[in-house]
Amino acid sequence: MKAKSKLLLILFLITWSALAVVTFINHSHNYLFKSYFEAGEFQSTKDAFIEKLEDYVLVPFDADKAKGQLNVSVEEIENYRNYYGSLTEQIENIRYQYIDQITQAEEAKDTELKEVLVAERDTKIADIKKNFESNEYVEEKIRKLKEEAVNKYAAEQKRERQDFINEYSYFGYRFENIDTGEIFESGSQQSSNLYQEEFNSISALSVNNTFHINNFGNNYMNDEIQIDVGTGKFIGTIYITKSMLKNTNFANEYESYKVAQIIFYIVWITGVLAIVGLFTFARPSRDIFKGEYDNLQNIYLRAPIDVQVVLMIVAITVLFAALDSLGYTIRNLFYYSADTLSISFDFLVFLLVSFLSLFVVIMGSIWTWNSANTEEKMKKQVKQAMLYRLADGMRDLFLNRSIGMQAVGIMIVAFLSGVGFVGAGVGGGELVVIYILLLFFIALPATLVFLRRMGYLNRIMKQTEEMAAGRLTTEIKVKGKSVFAKHAANLNDLREGVRNSMTEQAKSERMKTELITNVSHDLRTPLTSIITYTDLLKNPNLTEEERKQYIDVLDKKSARLKTLIEDLFEVSKMASGNIEITKQRLDLTQLLKQSIGEHEEEFAKSNFDLRVLMPEQPLFAYVDGQKMWRVIDNLIVNALKYSLEGTRIYITLKQSGSSAEFTVKNISKYELDENVDELTERFKRADASRHTDGSGLGLAIAQSIADLHNGRLSIDVDGDLFKVTVSVPAEY
Structure with a gap:
């Protein structure tokens, strides 16, 4: 009995210590060595009061002054004028609105009504015309609408000013506008104010109020009207007297x-004393928790380990929630003085809940540890866990959630059908009728759906076997x-x-064969010449x-062979990503001009009509200048080599959205295949006979650089x- 009493004392001291720590963390910044007027809640209230005082008293909204600032823009006039369409559309619309009414008046031979309608229509039309x-x-x-x-x-x-006066009636103030000398005050100060704050020339209130008025649904006007009501610098005092606190929530x-x-x-x-007593007199040890409450321990350990863990997590959550609620209960104890007894009861309840939660956490942790303190015991406990057994049993069933749910649904229907059959047999009468209805409208349709699904599954499995055998023709x-x-x-x-x-795969094999053939041809041709x-x-x-x-000849063929090998290495490095680029802010317009200038002599000698379109302003992008030069140069050289003589070559540079777009268009001298994707393959040329001196790597290199x-x-x-187009991100 003595050991149990000591255990309960230790648990109580721990609970009270935890309460002291939690409340100190949550509330010390507002209550420790502070008055109410230094607390955060009052400071927030004061700041809100000063802000509203500036808006509603010191520099309030002045309707007459606001009307003097109103102006109407040309855009607003145009929006108002054309809001319902053009002049013709609006007139036709008005005429259409009155045509039926006027016709009815004519048919009724009501001349007076007709004249009124015509006059009303003509007035509206005249207004529209004006x-x-x-x-x-x-x-x-x-202006009238504004x-x-x-x-x-x-x-x-x-209305808001009156609400402000009612809400902050316990505040008094006296301010003077430094510039105009105007005085703003309420109430009268006393020699012994509860609270007072001075605003001198250094801490004066500087007010610059601008009000934003919405257009109240007038869509042809600007979204809001901005009114500057003026500025001012104010010195003075805000204060609270005891007499002001009467009949206000602030007093409470x-x-x-x-x-x-x-x-x-x-x-x-007392929390500090509890901590001192806990480690000085009570001196808790692990042994004091052993052997106590054996009946509770046996009941607790019968639950699977995952249930024990969940129980402790819930207990920890409840413990901290209860301790936190204790702090707020203390804070509100006097504020709700009319219900002090109820709040005191809540305090005791929260304290008891905290004590019980702490008991579960400490005792449960020790009991769980003792029952699974070795790796072998832990594995055994895990395998006996409820979630483990449930997951192990349902894992395969719910690999597909829909199938799992349908299977469970069929099982439930079958079970309820059996229970219903027994119930109907025992009860008879109305139960038989209800059972028959449920059987025909629920059980039998569910069974038919299940059997049909199983038949469909068998068909799918049969055709899957066909696919596994390589017969892919049947869908x-x-x-x-x-x-x-x-x-x-x-x-x-x-x-x-x-x-x-x-x-x-077949295409890849074909392309691989073509690549080997093309590489062999292009490398062998200069090599043969060199040997010869x-x-x-x-x-x-x-x-x-x-x-x-x-x-x-040897010099030309050697240079040709060197170029082929260097291009092959370069495009291979680019394709593998094993290449570094150095980006810098570059004017693509200037780069294109330089590139065209490099080939100016070739274009002059050729029988081509070059048309260039580029922006007059610089078009900037973050690119590797050398690599981008290679792209532009490759495409221009491509056009020179493969364009039909006597045709035009179009070169365009422009900004398209957020990208810089470079385009080259020409008429090919060789017949092109429809499969344009293969043109970017390595050693692929429009000249299938390979009589030109190109390497077939130009487009492949350009594509790699663009990527x-x-x-x-x-x-x-x-x-x-x-037509080939290269686009890269542009810089605005």
Whole structure:
């Protein structure tokens, strides 16, 4: 008995210590060594009072002054004038509105009504015409609408000012406008104010009020009207006297704060004493928790370990919530003085809940640890956990949630059908009728749906076997919107994916073969020439002129072979991403001009008509200048090599959205395949016979450089019209 009493004492001391710590953390900044007027809540109230004082008293909204600032813009006049359409449209609309009424008046031979309607129509038409004839006429209308908005806003400000006076009636103030000497005051100060704050020349209130008035639904006007009511610098005092606190909520807050402060001091001091007593006299040890409350321990340990953990998590959450609620209960104890008994009861309840939660946390943690303190015991406990067993049993069933739910639904229907059959047999009468209705309208339809789904599943499995055997020609029929239909659609997508993969694989093999052939051809041609002319140079009987010609051929072919190999290495590095780029802010317009200038002589000698369109202003982008030069140069050289003689070559640079777009268009001298994607493959040329001296790497290099700049290279072919576009992000 003595051990149990000591255990309860230790738990109580821990609870009280925790209460002191939690309340100190949450409330010490407002209550420790502070008066109510230094607390955060009052400071927020004071700041709100001063802000509203500036708006409603010191520099209030002045409707007459606001009307003097109203102006009407040309845009507003045009919006008002054309809001319902053009002049013709508005007149036709008015005539259409009255045509039926006038016709009815004529049929009724009501001449007087007809004259009234015609006059009303003509007045509206005349008003519309005047709207389009005179800006001053429209301006006056809009000005009146704005004045109405100002009047509405002024009435709203008046109501809000009265609310402000009622809400902050416990505040007194006296301020003087430094510039005008005008005095603003309420009430009378006393020699012993509860609170007083001075605003001198250093801490004066500087007010610059601007009011924003909405247009009250007039869509042809600007969204809001901005009114500057003036500025001012004010010195003075705000204060609170005891007499002002009567019959206000603020008085309750003030007294409640003082009472709560005393209680918090008591809690914090006793909390420190509890901590000292806990480690000085009580001296808790692990042994004191052993062997106590054996019956509770046995009941607790019967629960699976995951239930124990959840119980402790809930207890910890409840503990902190209860301790936090205790602090706020203390704070509100006097404020709700009419219900002090109820609040005191709440305090005791929260304290008891905290004690019990702490008991569960400490005792439960020790009991759980003792029962699973080794790896072997822990594994055993985990396997016995409720969630583990549930997950292990339901894992396969709910691999597909829909199937799992349907299976559970069928099981429930079957179970309830059996229970209903027994109930109907025992009860008879009305229960039999109800059972028959449920059987025919729920149980049998559910069974039929289940059997049909199983049949559909068997068909899907059969056709899946066909797909596994490599027969991809038959598509699985998708029926309905069930999970099996979705599975059938997925299998069809898989079949199509396999077919596409096989097609791509065949294309890849073809392209690989073409690549090897093209590389071999392009490398062998200059190499053969080098070998041939090297053998010719070995002839000692060559003349000096012949030897010079052969050396010149060797030099050209060597340079050609070097270029091919360097281009091949470069495009391979770009394709693998193993290349660095150095971006800088560059004017693409200037870069294009320089590139065209490099080939100016070639264009002059050629039989091409060059048309260049570029912006007059610089077009900037963050790019690698050398690499981007390579792109532009490759595309221009491409056009020179492969354009049909006597045709035009169009080169365009422009900004398209957030991108800089460079385009080259020309008429190809060679017939182009429809598969333009292959033109960017390495060693692929429009000249299929490969009689030109190109490497077939120009477009591949250009595309790789565009990709490195987060850009895009696209090719369009329409007959013999060849168009290549490179776009990179531009800088605004």
